[in-house]
Each structure stands twice: as structure tokens, then as C-alpha cells.
Amino acid sequence: MKTGNQYRESLKKLHPIIYCNGRRIEDVVDDKMTKPHVNSAAMTYDLAFEPKYEDLMTATSSLTGKKINRFTHIPQSTGDLVKKVKMLRMISQHTGTCYQRCVGMDALNATFITTYEIDRDCHTNYHERFKEYYKYVQQNDLMIAGSMTDVKGDRSKKPSQQADPDLYVHIVDKRKDGIVVRGAKAHQTGMANSHEMLILPTTNLGPEDKDYAVACAIPVDAPGVIHIFGRQTNDQRRLDGDIDCGNSEFAIVGGETLTILNDVFVPWERVFMCNEYPYAQKYVETFASYHRQNYGGCKVGLADVIIGTAAAVADCNGVLNKSHIKDKLVEMTFLAETMHCCSLACSSEGFKTPAGSYYVNTLFANAAKLNCTRTMYEISRLAHDIAGGFIATLPYEADYKSKEVGPYIDKYLAANPKYSTEERIRMARLLENMTGGTALAESMHGAGSPQAMRIMIYRQANLEHKMDIAKKLAKIDKMEG
Ligand SMILES: Cc1cc2nc3c(=O)[nH]c(=O)nc-3n(C[C@H](O)[C@H](O)[C@H](O)COP(=O)(O)OP(=O)(O)OC[C@H]3O[C@@H](n4cnc5c(N)ncnc54)[C@H](O)[C@@H]3O)c2cc1C
Numbered sequence: 506m507k508t509g510n511q512y513r514e515s516l517k518k519l520h521p522i523i524y525c526n527g528r529r530i531e532d533v534v535d536d537k538m539t540k541p542h543v544n545s546a547a548m549t550y551d552l553a554f555e556p557k558y559e560d561l562m563t564a565t566s567s568l569t570g571k572k573i574n575r576f577t578h579i580p581q582s583t584g585d586l587v588k589k590v591k592m593l594r595m596i597s598q599h600t601g602t603c604y605q606r607c608v609g610m611d612a613l614n615a616t617f618i619t620t621y622e623i624d625r626d627c628h629t630n631y632h633e634r635f636k637e638y639y640k641y642v643q644q645n646d647l648m649i650a651g652s653m654t655d656v657k658g659d660r661s662k663k664p665s666q667q668a669d670p671d672l673y674v675h676i677v678d679k680r681k682d683g684i685v686v687r688g689a690k691a692h693q694t695g696m697a698n699s700h701e702m703l704i705l706p707t708t709n710l711g712p713e714d715k716d717y718a719v720a721c722a723i724p725v726d727a728p729g730v731i732h733i734f735g736r737q738t739n740d741q742r743r744l745d746g747d748i749d750c751g752n753s754e755f756a757i758v759g760g761e762t763l764t765i766l767n768d769v770f771v772p773w774e775r776v777f778m779c780n781e782y783p784y785a786q787k788y789v790e791t792f793a794s795y796h797r798q799n800y801g802g803c804k805v806g807l808a809d810v811i812i813g814t815a816a817a818v819a820d821c822n823g824v825l826n827k828s829h830i831k832d833k834l835v836e837m838t839f840l841a842e843t844m845h846c847c848s849l850a851c852s853s854e855g856f857k858t859p860a861g862s863y864y865v866n867t868l869f870a871n872a873a874k875l876n877c878t879r880t881m882y883e884i885s886r887l888a889h890d891i892a893g894g895f896i897a898t899l900p901y902e903a904d905y906k907s908k909e910v911g912p913y914i915d916k917y918l919a920a921n922p923k924y925s926t927e928e929r930i931r932m933a934r935l936l937e938n939m940t941g942g943t944a945l946a947e948s949m950h951g952a953g954s955p956q957a958m959r960i961m962i963y964r965q966a967n968l969e970h971k972m973d974i975a976k977k978l979a980k981i982d983k984m985e986g
Pocket residue numbers: 608651652653654655656657660661691692693694695758759761946947950951952953954955956957
């Protein structure tokens with residue numbers, strides 16, 4: 506296993522092409538725009554060495570028998586699935602933001618199941634090939650970006666119907682030694698500070714789309730790969746200060762990129778699906794359900810921080826013991842624990858797949874994520890209510906630190922004497938950071954927009970059975986229609 510610093514050193518050996526705000530980022534570890542994201546991801550490495558988190562953060566590899574970081578583990582039991590959720594909640598409490606590494610973990614585990622199923626039916630050898638790759642990931646404790654989402658162009662059209670064929674990643678050439686892929690992946694969490702990306706399809710595919718049925722692993726600095734770093738709410742604040750960032754060490758959300766694949770060569774040993782289009786839909790669903798499981802872990806850890814921050818701001822304001830404030834904090838806690846319960850349930854009700862790994866109860870996993878698309882907004886709304894308007898109107902850090910007006914800010918923004926004005930401002934900025942635009946949009950669309958969950962819930966709603974039990978109780982044998 507790597508420590509956080511060994512992870513940072515390993516990133517310094519890579520040379521990805523990353524553009525950000527009109528310039529190239531040469532060193533993701535030290536560049537001010539990417540450093541906080543690296544710090545968050547590094548937490549997934551460092552916590553694995555803390556004895557009190559050993560059980561949550563580490564596991565024994567089913568492939569090598571060695572001790573590994575849980576982010577590279579293939580779940581071997583429902584207990585492993587439960588530990589994953591608890592681990593994610595715990596790490597969020599340390600970072601107050603996304604630490605990016607779960608997407609790759611879920612892409613790896615979805616590929617483990619899918620390659621097994623393709624081989625079983627098509628007599629290919631992807632699964633053994635993928636297991637070798639998985640061992641390489643475990644042995645080097647790699648951070649893998651999970652690259653599912655294509656840019657998708659016109660959403661009403663399939664990949665092969667798009668005006669530009671490159672709007673979904675596809676195979677443009679097959680050679681003796683490998684394949685060549687072209688296209689772009691959007692919203693790529695942690696990509697800039699990952700070692701490799703694992704590409705998988707984004708939607709169900711028909712025979713005419715077979716060149717879009719591709720899964721493969723690509724180093725982030727492979728020739729032809731270009732990353733364009735996304736802009737986040739208030740991210741420029743990290744260039745000029747500390748307090749105004751709210752969480753200057755760990756930033757906000759996952760540092761997403763738009764990643765361009767300009768005719769990228771992939772050797773066969775890194776290709777895990779090549780034209781097997783009938784498997785695309787289940788592959789996407791497997792990845793998505795593993796990923797939706799996470800939201801009642803990581804987001805609950807973030808909710809814990811938001812609740813703590815709201816309570817602390819209320820204390821700074823002198824209203825912590827007021828009954829409606831306590832009631833709002835109870836409501837926030839209830840919403841957070843409801844999300845957590847769904848994720849624990851989908852893990853406990855998981856099952857063994859034919860590939861040998863454990864997989865979640867998909868109905869519960871989708872309920873977990875759908876919950877999150879609402880509750881994180883409601884938790885944030887309540888936090889804003891508790892905090893008061895000053896989270897929207899606070900002066901600049903530079904003015905607070907200035908000789909001219911700093912003393913006025915210090916005097917007139919003082920409240921409960923238990924806290925300094927700076928402490929009150931710091932709490933408010935943390936709350937602003939965690940409940941702002943980018944963070945909320947991640948709760949909504951990360952792991953799929955709400956409708957994607959609703960479709961999966963509808964499919965598993967078993968309405969026939971529900972109608973039957975209702976008819977029986979109503980003493981109706983046959984119903985018209
Ligand atoms: C912060 C963040 C991090 C992310 N990280 C990753 C990552 O690491 N890896 C990754 O692969 N992806 C990642 N995603 C992508 C995420 O999975 C997508 O945002 C999500 O699947 C929605 O896709 P979209 O953004 O293209 O939205 P759109 O597809 O444009 O959806 C917008 C709306 O249109 C609706 N819609 C879209 N298509 C149709 C259709 N055909 N019929 C009817 N309605 C439709 C949707 O339901 C939604 O309401 C991330 C997203 C965010 C916001």
C-alpha cells in the first residue's frame with residue numbers, strides 16, 4: 506500500500522496534459538488549482554495506515570492474498586459491501602469533500618463481473634486479462650478514474666445516429682497489437698490526479714453501435730489524451746487566500762475534467778470489451794448500482810460536517826439552544842441517517858455473483874441515490890436557514906485582514922463572545938463551500954440523474970405482485986383492463 510506522500514510522488518512521475526483557465530498545469534501535486542484535490546485523494550492512502558481505521562480501510566486481496574487498500578478490493582462478502590459504505594462516510598468526515606477514488610473502484614468491480622459474463626457466453630478471455638490488470642492495480646495501489654460518461658451530443662439519439670460519430674468513445678481501428686479509440690469523456694472525477702482511467706460504455710447499445718462497445722484501461726498521460734479541468738463554484742478563491750475558500754486544504758467536489766481521447770492506442774492486454782454490444786446495458790447498470798450505493802456513505806459523511814457546521818454557526822450566533830434550531834438539526838440528522846440506512850441495506854442485502862464477487866441489492870442502491878438527490882438540497886436549505894444571511898454577504902478575506910477596515914469587520918461581525926469573529930467567519934465560509942452550486946449538482950447528477958434511478962426502480966417495482974396482493978385483499982379475482 507502507498508502512503509499519501511508516496512501517492513503524491515507517484516503522480517509527479519506522470520506527465521498528463523491538463524489545461525486549466527487558459528494555461529497548462531505542469532505539476533498536479535503543487536499547482537494551487539489541483540493541490541486540494543490531490544490532498545483529498547491522498548487521504549484515502551493515509552487513512553489506510555491508521556490502526557483505528559485498518560478494518561475499514563484495508564482488506565485481503567482475493568487475487569494475491571496480500572493486504573491491500575479497500576479502494577482496490579473486490580468485495581468478497583456483504584460485510585465487505587457494508588465496510589465500503591462505512592469507510593466512505595468516515596473519509597468524508599476527514600475531507601469535507603469528494604476524495605474521488607470510489608468511481609474507479611466501482612468501475613473495476615463492474616468490469617470484473619462483466620468480463621466474466623462476456624467470457625462465459627462468448628468464449629473470449631477478457632476476465633483472465635482483467636484479473637491480471639486488477640492485480641497490477643492492487644500491487645501498485647493505483648488510483649483509477651472511472652470513465653463512463655460520454656459527452657453524448659443529442660440525447661435523443663443513439664451513438665451511431667449522432668451527427669458527429671465521436672460524441673461517444675468508439676473504436677476507430679483494430680490492429681494486431683491493440684485498438685485505437687477516439688472520443689471524449691465528461692465530468693471525470695479525480696482524473697487529473699489519477700494514474701489511469703478505466704473506460705466503459707455509457708448506455709445500452711445495438712448492433713449498429715458495436716464500435717461503441719469498448720472497455721479498456723489507459724494511463725492518464727498516454728499519447729493522444731488531453732484533460733480540460735472544470736471550473737467550480739468559487740474555485741479561484743484558492744489562488745488568493747485561505748479563509749474565503751472555506752475548506753482550503755481539501756477544496757470542493759472532485760476536480761472534474763473533460764477528457765479528450767484523440768486516437769489513443771490501447772494494447773490488447775488492456776482491452777476488456779471490444780464490440781460485445783449486448784453486454785453494455787448491464788455493464789452500465791452494474792457500475793451505476795455499485796456507485797449509487799456510495800451516496801449513502803460519502804454524502805452522509807459530508808452531511809455530518811454540514812450539520813456540525815450549522816450547529817457551530819448557530820452557537821456562534823447565540824441561538825444553538827433555541828427550539829426551532831434544534832428541530833432543524835434533528836431534521837437534518839434524520840435525513841442523513843435515512844440515506845445511510847438505504848446504503849447499509851443495499852449492502853447487507855447484497856449477493857454473490859457468478860464471477861465470485863459480491864454485488865449490491867440494486868433496488869435499494871437506486872433508492873439510496875435517489876434519496877440523496879433531494880436530501881442534500883434539503884439539508885443545505887436548512888443549514889442556510891440556521892446560518893443567517895451573512896453566509897451570502899461576508900466581506901473579502903483581504904478586507905478582513907486589512908488595516909483600514911479589518912478592525913470594523915472584527916468589531917461589527919462579532920456575536921457570541923465564546924467565539925472570535927474569525928472563527929465565526931471560518932465556519933460560515935465552510936458552510937458556504939459545502940452547500941454551494943457545484944457540491945449540490947454533484948448530489949443530483951453524480952452516478953446518474955434522478956430519472957436513471959427511477960427507471961431502475963420502476964423495473965424492479967414488481968407492480969404485478971403488488972396488484973395481486975391488493976386484489977386478493979379487496980376480494981377481486983379478475984379486474985377489467
Ligand atoms: C460532479 C460530478 C462528478 C461526476 N463524476 C463522474 C465520473 O467520475 N465518471 C463518469 O463517468 N461520470 C461522472 N459524472 C457524470 C454523471 O454520471 C452524469 O452527469 C449523469 O449521468 C448525467 O449525465 P449528463 O450530465 O450528461 O446529463 P444529461 O444526460 O444531459 O441529463 C440532463 C437531463 O436530461 C435527461 N435526459 C438525458 N437523456 C435523456 C433521454 N435520452 N431521454 C429522456 N431524458 C433524458 C436527464 O434525465 C436529465 O434530467 C459526474 C457528474 C457530476 C455532476
